[in-house]
Amino acid sequence: MTEKDKKEIKKKPKEQGSGTNPFSSLKGTGKDGKSKFNFYWIYGILFIILIGVQFIGLNDDGKQTNWRDLKLMLENNDVSKIILVNKEIAEIFIKSENLSKEMHKDIDDKSGFTKKTPHYYLNVGSVDKFEEDIEKAQYEIPESDKIYVDTENRHNWGAEILSWIFPIAILVGLWFFFMRMMNRGGGGGGGQIFNIGKSKAQVYDKKTSVNISFKDVAGLEEAKVEITEIVDFLKKPEKYTKLGGKIPRGVLLVGPPGTGKTLLAKSVAGEADVPFFSISGSDFVEMFVGVGASRVRDLFKQAKEKAPSIIFIDEIDAIGRARGKNQITGANDERENTLNQLLTEMDGFTPNSGVIILAATNRADILDKALMRAGRFDRQIHVELPDLEERKQIFEVHMKPLKLARNVKNDFLAKQTPGFSGADIANVCNESALIAARSNHKSITIQDFMDAIDRIIGGLEKKNKIISPNEKKVVAYHEAGHASISWLLEHAHPLVKVTIVPRGKALGAAWYLPEERQITTYDQMFDEMTAALGGRAAEQVIFGKISTGALNDLEKVTKQAYAMVSYFGLSKRIGNISYYDSTGQQEYSFNKPFSEKTAEAIDNEISRIVEEAYSRAIKTLEENKKGLEKLAALLLDKEVIFSDDLEAVFGKRPWGITKSLLEEMESGKTKDNNSKAKTKK
Numbered sequence: 203m204t205e206k207d208k209k210e211i212k213k214k215p216k217e218q219g220s221g222t223n224p225f226s227s228l229k230g231t232g233k234d235g236k237s238k239f240n241f242y243w244i245y246g247i248l249f250i251i252l253i254g255v256q257f258i259g260l261n262d263d264g265k266q267t268n269w270r271d272l273k274l275m276l277e278n279n280d281v282s283k284i285i286l287v288n289k290e291i292a293e294i295f296i297k298s299e300n301l302s303k304e305m306h307k308d309i310d311d312k313s314g315f316t317k318k319t320p321h322y323y324l325n326v327g328s329v330d331k332f333e334e335d336i337e338k339a340q341y342e343i344p345e346s347d348k349i350y351v352d353t354e355n356r357h358n359w360g361a362e363i364l365s366w367i368f369p370i371a372i373l374v375g376l377w378f379f380f381m382r383m384m385n386r387g388g389g390g391g392g393g394q395i396f397n398i399g400k401s402k403a404q405v406y407d408k409k410t411s412v413n414i415s416f417k418d419v420a421g422l423e424e425a426k427v428e429i430t431e432i433v434d435f436l437k438k439p440e441k442y443t444k445l446g447g448k449i450p451r452g453v454l455l456v457g458p459p460g461t462g463k464t465l466l467a468k469s470v471a472g473e474a475d476v477p478f479f480s481i482s483g484s485d486f487v488e489m490f491v492g493v494g495a496s497r498v499r500d501l502f503k504q505a506k507e508k509a510p511s512i513i514f515i516d517e518i519d520a521i522g523r524a525r526g527k528n529q530i531t532g533a534n535d536e537r538e539n540t541l542n543q544l545l546t547e548m549d550g551f552t553p554n555s556g557v558i559i560l561a562a563t564n565r566a567d568i569l570d571k572a573l574m575r576a577g578r579f580d581r582q583i584h585v586e587l588p589d590l591e592e593r594k595q596i597f598e599v600h601m602k603p604l605k606l607a608r609n610v611k612n613d614f615l616a617k618q619t620p621g622f623s624g625a626d627i628a629n630v631c632n633e634s635a636l637i638a639a640r641s642n643h644k645s646i647t648i649q650d651f652m653d654a655i656d657r658i659i660g661g662l663e664k665k666n667k668i669i670s671p672n673e674k675k676v677v678a679y680h681e682a683g684h685a686s687i688s689w690l691l692e693h694a695h696p697l698v699k700v701t702i703v704p705r706g707k708a709l710g711a712a713w714y715l716p717e718e719r720q721i722t723t724y725d726q727m728f729d730e731m732t733a734a735l736g737g738r739a740a741e742q743v744i745f746g747k748i749s750t751g752a753l754n755d756l757e758k759v760t761k762q763a764y765a766m767v768s769y770f771g772l773s774k775r776i777g778n779i780s781y782y783d784s785t786g787q788q789e790y791s792f793n794k795p796f797s798e799k800t801a802e803a804i805d806n807e808i809s810r811i812v813e814e815a816y817s818r819a820i821k822t823l824e825e826n827k828k829g830l831e832k833l834a835a836l837l838l839d840k841e842v843i844f845s846d847d848l849e850a851v852f853g854k855r856p857w858g859i860t861k862s863l864l865e866e867m868e869s870g871k872t873k874d875n876n877s878k879a880k881t882k883k
Contacts (some may be wrong), residue, residue: 213757217839238588264320264323265308265323266324266357267294271305272294275305276339276343276349278300280296281295285351287354289354290326291324292323292325292326293320293323294321294323295310295321296321316385328535336351404479405477414465414471415469416473419462420463420624421591422461425584425585428453429469432558433631435449436512437474451558451559452581453558453561453581453582454579455562456562457584457585458586458623459564461586461587461623461625463563466518467562471512476508476510477508477512478511478512479501479512479513481501482515483516483519486520486540494543498544498547501513509555510557512557512559514560518561519569522573523541525541536624541570543840545573561579587622590620593622596627610648615651617715617872618698619655630651630655633654635650637654660713662706677710677751678710679834680710681700681702683737683738683739684740685697685700686823686826686841687822689852690822693729694730694733695714695717697845698713698714698845699845700712700713700837701844727762728814731759731811732815732816732819734758735819737752738751738755740834759812766811768780768781775806783795829851829852832851833847848853
């Protein structure tokens with residue numbers, strides 16, 4: 203053997219189980235690759251030993267026989283003695299010189315632990331009858347050779363002691379098992395009963411990296427500045443502490459659904475080089491009393507052990523609702539107990555340094571004041587709906603994995619999606635890809651995106667829905683009324699598209715391009731209300747009667763008029779008074795914040811504003827009745843019309859820029875077969 207071979211043999215690891223350790227098969231493998239002794243094997247071995255000891259000796263009573271064979275043995279003088287044990291079992295011993303006989307050939311002369319074992323045994327029913335039969339069987343045998351029955355009382359101490367010890371051992375073993383499960387948190391389904399007071403937070407650290415960073419969060423520039431400051435403090439604390447500054451203990455992300463609050467928190471988990479605990483507010487709530495507070499304590503205990511760290515509580519309003527607002531529930535409210543524990547952990551007697559709380563909610567108005575004060579949530583970051591520039595950035599992020607046509611531009615799509623959140627824009631991109639695949643397109647076109655926007659706003663088209671010609675005519679004039687007034691009024695939103703193809707629950711729909719403004723005047727709101735009532739006004743002007751098709755319009759107008767009078771103080775009769783409650787306390791109140799006389803005045807004002815808007819809509823349509831009829835006929839013919847069709851009927855809009863949608867689509871007038879109007883025969 204060469205020296206090289208010897209070195210290779212030395213390098214080879216020993217085969218598993220090849221050692222001399224008798225417990226080598228009882229070992230598992232730990233995380234570090236080393237053998238780890240499995241303690242549960244001890245339980246199994248002890249159980250097997252106990253069962254074995256209990257059943258040892260069952261076969262030491264010899265071979266079972268019957269009275270006929272015993273009688274024959276007695277007549278042949280083969281029996282050396284008979285012992286009646288506990289008046290139940292007769293132990294029969296055969297003379298050693300007679301064991302060679304044919305009838306005893308299967309019997310071996312064997313011994314137990316302490317005494318010689320019998321060769322046969324017989325179950326005895328009656329002791330007196332058994333002794334009498336023994337005497338009769340030996341009637342012809344000489345007196346010196348007769349066998350007499352010896353009685354003996356025995357106690358099976360091992361079995362009796364085991365019958366006491368075995369149940370106790372099982373109980374003790376189960377107790378040890380459950381205690382071990384409690385100490386290590388309880389794994390699997392059986393351990394959930396001991397894990398109920400433990401925190402359910404998911405921990406993200408160096409081992410479980412998050413792939414999302416600040417680069418993946420489009421828009422939200424102001425929010426990212428403050429969040430970046432917290433991440434920077436955790437990475438370079440000396441930059442702030444040397445000036446005497448302290449990092450905020452809590453940061454609350456507030457904003458409408460879908461604006462990216464949770465995504466922003468995920469980016470923090472990806473950027474911060476510290477343990478990140480993520481949990482939902484509903485995870486603290488259980489049916490058992492005290493579980494929520496216990497989970498809060500356990501969560502902060504884990505976070506303090508790994509400090510500096512970040513705790514993120516999503517939908518914190520599940521446990522952070524203001525206390526004492528609901529008069530129906532009792533004083534011992536489990537949610538309030540959980541909130542009290544959270545308040546104590548965030549800023550209580552025990553210092554909580556090194557742990558930063560990050561929370562998100564879209565209902566900040568109902569949160570408890572003690573939770574919102576400085577020292578707990580020091581900062582509130584408002585994550586609002588994206589504006590035009592932010593929508594461009596969000597579209598750019600979500601359009602990266604898509605296969606797009608050359609003429610698709612994110613700035614054009616951003617203009618067509620006012621009021622859309624980041625989640626809505628992601629849904630638009632996904633729906634456009636599905637629509638393009640359904641149409642067998644090689645790439646996603648502008649029209650696919652427009653169809654996706656229509657699908658999300660209005661619902662799925664129902665071209666096969668059965669509508670009578672009269673109903674279709676009413677719908678056409680109804681939608682033409684909306685389109686006409688929105689084109690003719692200064693502050694109404696400019697039209698993008700009108701269709702009488704049923705979509706969702708609506709028999710017709712119109713798409714507008716609302717102006718993005720931060721404040722609204724009375725004239726602007728009144729023009730919008732007039733345009734909303736244009737559908738019913740068109741029915742009145744053309745047919746002289748109205749239908750139920752304006753339900754959605756009436757609901758919208760009534761709510762808007764109520765807000766004008768009760769919230770915004772836009773009514774001269776009610777005055778500069780607002781009954782809006784930003785704290786949410788009126789939600790649980792059975793009383794109105796105004797008197798019955800004021801309520802009557804509010805109702806009268808709402809009715810007056812709505813009726814004035816309706817009269818104005820009728821007057822506007824009567825003055826432009828020919829244009830209305832021409833537009834309705836065009837709708838009946840094509841089923842879908844665009845802003846350039848209105849421009850051809852009413853002329854150019856004198857207010858603002860009315861660049862046609864079709865002028866931006868593919869830099870020319872390109873209508874797909876999907877968007878082309880079908881001529882109704």
